Amino acid sequence: MAVRVRYPPSPTGFQHIGSVRTALYNYLYSRGQGGTFVLRIEDTDRKRFVPEALQDIYDTFAWLGFHWDEGPDKGGAKGPYLQSERLAIYTSYVDELLARGQAYRCYCTAERLEGLRKEQESAGAANPSAQGYDRHCRWLPESERQEQESAGTPSVIRLAIPLEGSTSFVDMLLGEITVENKSISPDPVLIKSDGFPTYHMANVVDDHLMEITHIMRGQEWLPSVPMHVILYHALGWSPPAYCHLPMVMGKDGHKLSKRLGSTSIRDFRAQGYLPDALLNCIAMVGWSYDGSRELFTLKELEELFDIGKLNKAPGVFDYQKLDWFNGMYIRAKSREELADLIAPFMKEAGLPSDDRSMLQGIAGLVQERVKTLSEVPGMVRFIFEEPLAPTRDDLLPRKSDPEKTVDALRRLQALLPELGGSPVASEARLRALAEQLGMKLGDLLMPLRVAVTGSKVSPPLVESILVMGVDEARRRAARAIAILEQR
RNA sequence: GGCCCCUUCGUCUAUCGGUUAGGACAUGAGAUUCUCAAUCUUAAAAGAGGGGUUCGAUUCCCCUAGGGGCUACCA
Numbered sequence: 030m031a032v033r034v035r036y037p038p039s040p041t042g043f044q045h046i047g048s049v050r051t052a053l054y055n056y057l058y059s060r061g062q063g064g065t066f067v068l069r070i071e072d073t074d075r076k077r078f079v080p081e082a083l084q085d086i087y088d089t090f091a092w093l094g095f096h097w098d099e100g101p102d103k104g105g106a107k108g109p110y111l112q113s114e115r116l117a118i119y120t121s122y123v124d125e126l127l128a129r130g131q132a133y134r135c136y137c138t139a140e141r142l143e144g145l146r147k148e149q150e151s152a153g154a155a156n157p158s159a160q161g162y163d164r165h166c167r168w169l170p171e172s173e174r175q176e177q178e179s180a181g182t183p184s185v186i187r188l189a190i191p192l193e194g195s196t197s198f199v200d201m202l203l204g205e206i207t208v209e210n211k212s213i214s215p216d217p218v219l220i221k222s223d224g225f226p227t228y229h230m231a232n233v234v235d236d237h238l239m240e241i242t243h244i245m246r247g248q249e250w251l252p253s254v255p256m257h258v259i260l261y262h263a264l265g266w267s268p269p270a271y272c273h274l275p276m277v278m279g280k281d282g283h284k285l286s287k288r289l290g291s292t293s294i295r296d297f298r299a300q301g302y303l304p305d306a307l308l309n310c311i312a313m314v315g316w317s318y319d320g321s322r323e324l325f326t327l328k329e330l331e332e333l334f335d336i337g338k339l340n341k342a343p344g345v346f347d348y349q350k351l352d353w354f355n356g357m358y359i360r361a362k363s364r365e366e367l368a369d370l371i372a373p374f375m376k377e378a379g380l381p382s383d384d385r386s387m388l389q390g391i392a393g394l395v396q397e398r399v400k401t402l403s404e405v406p407g408m409v410r411f412i413f414e415e416p417l418a419p420t421r422d423d424l425l426p427r428k429s430d431p432e433k434t435v436d437a438l439r440r441l442q443a444l445l446p447e448l449g450g451s452p453v454a455s456e457a458r459l460r461a462l463a464e465q466l467g468m469k470l471g472d473l474l475m476p477l478r479v480a481v482t483g484s485k486v487s488p489p490l491v492e493s494i495l496v497m498g499v500d501e502a503r504r505r506a507a508r509a510i511a512i513l514e515q516r
Numbered sequence: 517g518g519c520c521c522c523u524u525c526g527u528c529u530a531u532c533g534g535u536u537a538g539g540a541c542a543u544g545a546g547a548u549u550c551u552c553a554a555u556c557u558u559a560a561a562a563g564a565g566g567g568g569u570u571c572g573a574u575u576c577c578c579c580u581a582g583g584g585g586c587u588a589c590c591a
Binding site: 074135142146160161185187203206211212213218220225227228229231247249250252280282284316317320322323342343345349351353354360396398408459460463469470471475477478482484487489 | 517518519520521522523527528529530531538539540541542549550551552553554555583584585586587588589590591
């Protein structure tokens with residue numbers, strides 16, 4: 030049977046590291062198996078729906094560069110792929126369950142449920158097992174049921190979980206798992222009072238109707254599997270294969286959340302991470318190829334991904350490692366590619382971003398010393414905006430007299446117009462000057478570096494000057510000389 | 517509280533009974549270098565604890581501990 034997997038986000042927040050990893054593994058598995066990858070939007074919670082989040086799903090995966098074969102934007106034979114457009118389907122199946130007595134209407138009010146919860150909390154250890162709904166309406170006499178119906182009391186529909194026995198299933202990663210029916214959430218809601226299905230109902234019905242063969246998702250779903258299995262059986266279906274992935278956690282050891290710094294993909298994008306780097310890094314949390322190789326393109330991952338190499342233990346997403354990955358990918362780009370990537374960040378920072386040869390020059394300046402694209406403007410701002418006037422202290426190397434430094438700066442200033450062409454040739458001329466003065470090139474250049482860049486730390490000076498233009502560099506050198514000559 | 521899952525360097529991981537327990541990030545030291553980076557070399561760094569099984573356990577089983585998840589008319 031052809032493999033069909035799905036990624037079912039709910040549009041309640043932005044796509045983040047954890048959700049994208051789940052999507053990625055599903056995608057990779059579908060590619061490796063020659064299967065189909067389906068996107069299904071689980072928008073059954075009207076209160077939490079945020080339209081921006083829906084758009085974010087499309088934007089994120091377009092940027093990351095992998096896509097589904099069937100989905101709301103793409104169509105497909107098993108649609109619609111928006112759960113809010115499938116309401117009639119869910120009700121028809123729940124009617125069957127109702128008719129067979131496998132589900133029942135519950136008229137309990139939110140207040141009663143709340144009171145029940147409080148009661149159970151205070152009962153504490155005295156009543157260890159029975160937590161959750163007390164199944165009050167499951168045993169409602171027919172007369173009372175009629176009464177509620179004619180009174181028009183709002184109701185939900187609950188699944189009647191078997192009171193005895195146990196339910197088991199096999200997880201591809203975790204093996205066989207068996208749970209006592211007694212410990213399954215007592216009679217979960219299938220249809221809410223607003224007529225929308227809950228996740229439990231919708232995902233079971235849709236996975237079956239969409240002929241999903243494998244469910245790959247985070248381990249936080251593990252506890253609800255027995256209940257889903259019961260639902261499948263109640264509907265006369267058999268469940269798909271399960272594979273529960275280890276969770277991705279933040280540095281605090283908890284499930285990734287907004288508060289721990291940015292985890293949303295759009296934020297990483299804004300900070301100047303490259304999609305390939307991010308994907309590569311995400312893929313390595315919970316899966317590894319052989320423990321030594323860790324640089325992979327999407328294409329390679331598609332071929333190499335293997336469920337057997339998944340890890341069972343949850344993993345912490347390492348931001349420092351992401352920086353390293355990003356640096357590797359930035360360095361692997363060509364000047365031209367990097368120039369294109371840099372342009373929007375220059376523009377965003379209010380710096381020139383249209384001159385391609387200039388951008389390529391900048392790419393050369395920063396390529397080996399930047400971890401994210403957003404660092405670029407700060408690193409090259411001095412090229413476009415004259416830095417604050419340096420102080421004497423900054424200009425004067427330790428243990429060096431002002432006269433010598435001024436003299437060196439003068440010589441440099443005079444030499445500047447002759448620079449040009451290749452950085453190598455320019456550097457050779459400066460090296461010759463240093464030799465002539467009996468100085469090390471580094472010592473000769475430091476005052477000029479401060480004069481030109483405003484800092485002792487900068488991209489390579491010679492190349493920077495060439496990008497900036499020698500005239501501007503001369504002006505700044507002159508300014509530095511003036512500062513040193515002030516008494 | 518109950519149920520479920522997990523447990524190798526600080527972090528991501530390799531090992532599918534026999535290894536000096538390997539790699540990577542981060543960290544320290546050194547080399548190189550026009551500063552900073554990048555690059556190269558190098559150092560330190562791990563099998564939670566206790567029982568078994570076995571000629572032999574990081575590896576298989578059990579217990580304990582620790583961590584995480586779930587326990588909604590959210591997904």
